[in-house]
Amino acid sequence: MKKNKAMIFWFSLPSLLCLLIMFVYPVCRTVLMSFFKVESVTAGLSDWGFYGIGNYSKIFGSQTFRTAMGNMLLIWLVGGVITLVLAMLMAVVITSGIRGKKFFRAAIYMPNIISAVALATMWIQYIFNYDYGLLNEMVKVFGGDKIKWLGSDMKFWSMVAAFIFGSVGYYMLIYISGIEGIPLDFFEAATLDGAGKVKQFTHITLPLLKGVIKTSITFWSINATTFFLWTKMFSPIDTEEATIVPVVYLYDTVFGGKGIVTRDAGAGAAVGVVLTVIIIIVYVITQKLFKSGDLEY
């Protein structure tokens, strides 16, 4: 038994080392860096100057960072509600025994297998295009005036709409697997007892999907806080206020943007720490709100 323990230790050592070097060390270094004035991410410790909570004061005092946080919050809340509700709706419809289930499941999931860059380009250059875009063609059919979908007023929501389109299928699949895991007996018994589809959904499906919903919320929170590519696609030359999110702010702060040569890895680290804390808080809250294990099947 003792020798077995030694063997377990030696076999786990590489993984443990990997974890320490590639995960724990960068995390610790980032947290530490957020309290120092550091210009370059890879600067040696001798180039670090203690800055206390200076980096945190800087980012929370920054109007751009506050705008970025506001945008992220809207993506998380509004985008999250729409995406998860749509995904749930589609999952319920698809698992309800409709014809062509496989086709609809594949069609709705399709945006997830297309590169996000291609997807964003399609939305920007075709669907939202002012002159010949799909939406403005539809507006014209109804006799309306062309709309600037990517003007400064609408750009953020256009971006969120495109992002939702690309995300729904993923969460729908998660919900489908959850719903298919619920024994059919429950629904049959409920049907015999006279419960309609709506009642079955609210009294059986939803309560038994608590764990899945919790997981989706955590995944969505991670997606919203690490939102990056869509912003880059919707503001291709340089960062714009309408689309900025904290990760893009972090990127610009650490690497500089077009024509920007100042870099502040310390402030970037502080942004990273704040985002991590947000994800942890959301995770804890969802754990509290959706206590799993109270229902077994």
Place this chain on the structure above:
Amino acid sequence: MKKKKIFSLLMASALCLSVLAGCGSEPAGSSQSGSTQPSNTQSGGSQAEASGTTQGGGGKQYEGVELTMWSMWTSAEPQAQVIQEAAAAFEEQTGAKVNIEWKGRDINQVLSASLEAKDKFDIFEDDYQRIANVYAEYTYDLTDMAKAVDYDSFSYPCLNNQVIAWTGNLNSIVEQPQVGGVFYDKDAFEKAGVTAEPKTWKEFLDVCQKLKDSGVGPIAQDGAYCDFAFYHQLVRHLGEDKITELALNGGWSGTEAETAAQEIIDLINAGYFVDGAPDEFPSSENKIGFGMAAMIVCANYVTAEVNGNTGTEVNWGLFNYPAVENGAENTAAYAGANSLAITSYSENAQAAFDFIMLLTTGEFDQKMADTAKQIPADNRNTAPAILNGTVETLLAAEVPMTWCAGLHANDDLKTSFKSMCVELFEGKYASGADFCKALDALY
């Protein structure tokens, strides 16, 4: 049991080694200090040309030397093809092998870390402003080598002087110069009866009216470049130093910034922007290719972009942004560059410099200009037809205007400035005074 233990130890060691091998970086050569002197300090660029001759022992000049270049292009781009050809020619002439690693546009994400770690590479490409302001500590001082080949005589002094002003020495060699201004479709001008390029704001307005009367949208404007376009107007009225001061401290109201903004609003009200402007990049600039618009304020790459996007060959022309009445800075033009630098710890700096000279002068520079449709780095070469006038504009420029540098001086507000510039071109402000008031409200 003993065998089992040995086996487990071996397995664990193998795993550890493979992980460490993957994570490790190559040592930086024999770790020479940044002040390493070139092995040969004689006449730089001409060496490459003349280096087909053999040296003392009968071998070629750089026989056995290996150079590594980190390129900002990808292997599929036309620039890459020319660099490959230049590398092959350099090896043929001098015996030095040039290994090229295609890092793409995101090279700036890895350069800092790699330079700090003294990764083994000799030459790298990036924006010259970044090379001068971010990587200067890790770049080789090329001043003497450049002097030895009389670099100033065949390059663009305004760009060289700008680098020296930033860093105190010449630490990069221009590979892809850029120039900004008003790019226009000569055929549209001719059709509208415009015979001369406008020099003043009044003349510019006349040209806009003539173009509008001829049925073409005078100015194309993409949202992505609104800050760049408005920056020209601001620079004419205020100069870059004043813009920097205002960007950092506020106080826009009551300054000439109000006039600058009002002039943009007047352009909108007069209907001088093409329908849809400011549009999503590159929709508006493409309208020049489709014959719907005539002019755009941008840098020279817009010409290749429009031709490529629309499949047309626009008859391009360029003029400097018009001068305004009582302007503070009426001649400055945007100029920038993607440049090549040598790492301060390179063991073969002279060979690297010679390769750079081969690439950025003469035959290969001309080839680069022709295939990538860019301004030649060697001013003795000829710009492709779509960039007619750009070499002359760059040579005439005394002080280059930087990319919105005044507005970018305020890191924190630069995205707000940009969004407000978009709103200005969207016609969201009733007057220049309103715009400046909104700018001041940011502080």
